[in-house]
Amino acid sequence: MTKLDKFTGELKNVFQKRLKSVFVYGSKANLPAEDLNENVDLMIIAENLTGNDIKNISKSAKKWMGSFFDRNKNPEPVFMDEKEWFNSADTYAMEYADIKENYKVLYGENLICNLEIKKEHLRLKCETETKNLLMKFRSHYLLYADRPQYLQKSFVPVVKTVNAIFKTVLRLKNIQTGGSAHENINKIAELYACDKDFYEKLLCYKEKYCKINKKETIELADKIIEQLDKLLNYVNNL
Numbered sequence: 001m002t003k004l005d006k007f008t009g010e011l012k013n014v015f016q017k018r019l020k021s022v023f024v025y026g027s028k029a030n031l032p033a034e035d036l037n038e039n040v041d042l043m044i045i046a047e048n049l050t051g052n053d054i055k056n057i058s059k060s061a062k063k064w065m066g067s068f069f070d071r072n073k074n075p076e077p078v079f080m081d082e083k084e085w086f087n088s089a090d091t092y093a094m095e096y097a098d099i100k101e102n103y104k105v106l107y108g109e110n111l112i113c114n115l116e117i118k119k120e121h122l123r124l125k126c127e128t129e130t131k132n133l134l135m136k137f138r139s140h141y142l143l144y145a146d147r148p149q150y151l152q153k154s155f156v157p158v159v160k161t162v163n164a165i166f167k168t169v170l171r172l173k174n175i176q177t178g179g180s181a182h183e184n185i186n187k188i189a190e191l192y193a194c195d196k197d198f199y200e201k202l203l204c205y206k207e208k209y210c211k212i213n214k215k216e217t218i219e220l221a222d223k224i225i226e227q228l229d230k231l232l233n234y235v236n237n238l
Contacts, residue, residue: 003064003072004036008107010060011044018047020082021108025099033106038072043099045111049081085111093121094129094168101177119172126168127235133161134228141221148217152205158224159206162199165231172238192234198223 001009011019026041042064046053057079066073080088089096096117103112137158144150159181166184167177173191178184181203189196202220204210212220 002034002037004033004040004106007060007064011057012107014053014057014060015046019044019108020047021045021105021111023103023105023110023112025103027102029102029104038074040074042074042077044077044079045082045085045108046079047082049079049084054079082111086115089115089117090121091125093117093125094164097122097168097171098164122168123172123235123238126165126172126238127232129161129168130165130228130232130235133158133165134225134232137221137224137228141225145218145221148214151221152212152217155202155212155220155224156206159202162202162228162231165235169235169238192230194230195223195227198227 008022011022022042022044024036024040024042028036028040061077064074065076096115100112100115100117105112137154140154141151144154163181163184166181166188169191170177170184170187175187178187182200185196185199185203188194198220201210202224205212
């Protein structure tokens with residue numbers, strides 16, 4: 001019995017007939033079930049989810065996640081009430097669009113395939129995420145402009161969020177998203193005059209193929225603000 005099988009069994013014991021669906025989403029969704037051991041994004045949807053349910057499944061969930069010393073660690077599983085799941089397609093439009101593109105149902109009903117994500121919700125969420133990213137990075141730059149080593153720590157979250165925004169822009173333009181962040185950059189560069197080399201440099205740093213010195217850190221920080229502002233203007237006009 002795999003770690004995932006054991007956790008799914010414990011979910012069944014706690015929720016009984018109220019357990020509606022358990023599914024993997026994200027990069028690991030295409031792997032066979034026996035290979036789902038680490039870094040697995042898991043969603044659990046239950047009918048009439050209560051605080052008592054969370055308390056009862058807490059111990060099992062923490063075992064699934066693993067301790068600091070475990071080799072096979074997993075992110076915290078997401079629990080949602082069934083009604084909440086369907087009512088959140090507007091609020092989590094970007095996240096739901098990602099899930100619809102890559103998921104695997106492990107138990108129960110497929111609550112994803114017929115989920116409707118409206119383009120107006122997707123565009124608004126894309127704009128909100130872009131604005132929030134720009135505001136957060138400005139704030140981080142304000143605090144750490146004189147400490148490049150701390151400023152660099154914000155670059156990886158920026159790359160991850162930008163890739164999510166890029167994928168959303170491609171969906172809004174009815175263009176198939178790429179299989180990698182590099183492909184998404186190439187496709188976005190065909191839509192508007194973004195700095196492709198800049199995004200590739202950030203991605204190179206995020207993937208640990210290259211390092212950035214203090215001077216480059218400041219130059220990239222300046223460029224992040226410039227490019228996010230340009231991205232926001234593009235998204236506003238979609």
